[in-house]
Amino acid sequence: MPSISNFLEIKGLLYVACKTASNMIKTPEDIQKRFAVKNDTVLADERQIREGN
Numbered sequence: 119m120p121s122i123s124n125f126l127e128i129k130g131l132l133y134v135a136c137k138t139a140s141n142m143i144k145t146p147e148d149i150q151k152r153f154a155v156k157n158d159t160v161l162a163d164e165r166q167i168r169e170g171n
Contacts, residue, residue, distance in 0.1 A: 143149050150157055159167075 143152060149155060
């Protein structure tokens, strides 16, 4: 929906679509679940990413 509203230059619809998407997805796990993305990150790498190193 955001890409369609952006293409059609409907700014109000673009705002609402992006806001709705951002409300649905808060964590990486939410993204994986919503879009059926497989988590293939090694546990040690994931821990390092979360710590910010």
